[in-house]
Amino acid sequence: MALPVLALFSLMLIWGLMAAAAQLQCVDAARAGARAAARSEPKAAAVAAARSAAPRGARVELWREGDLVRVRVEARSAGPGPLAVGLRGEAAALAEDAVGPPPEVTGARGSVP
Secondary structure (H helix, E strand, C coil): CHHHHHHHHHHHHHHHHHHHHHHHHHHHHHHHHHHHHHCCCCHHHHHHHHHHHCCCCCEEEEEEECCEEEEEEEEECCCCHHHCCEEEEEEEEECHHHCCCCCCEEECCEEEC
């Protein structure tokens, strides 16, 4: 009786570790895609950067909201039926083209560019 319970517990532990690893991959992939898009790389290159770090079969979305570039990566964890849970990672980065030169600072000693 103890051996089947131990085997089931081991399988659940392995499944949990695989799901956690896939979640971390989703977050890392979203960050990689956001960094690439923030550097003004083409959308296809930013999506490719995210897909290369994402789990297999993941869906990548990229959009811009004002000065921010956002990337969402969604995937399913490995497992049969109800054990295949949905995973999602999202990241945002400030677009480099939104950042201008620093404003001039005027002090008592004059203007500093």
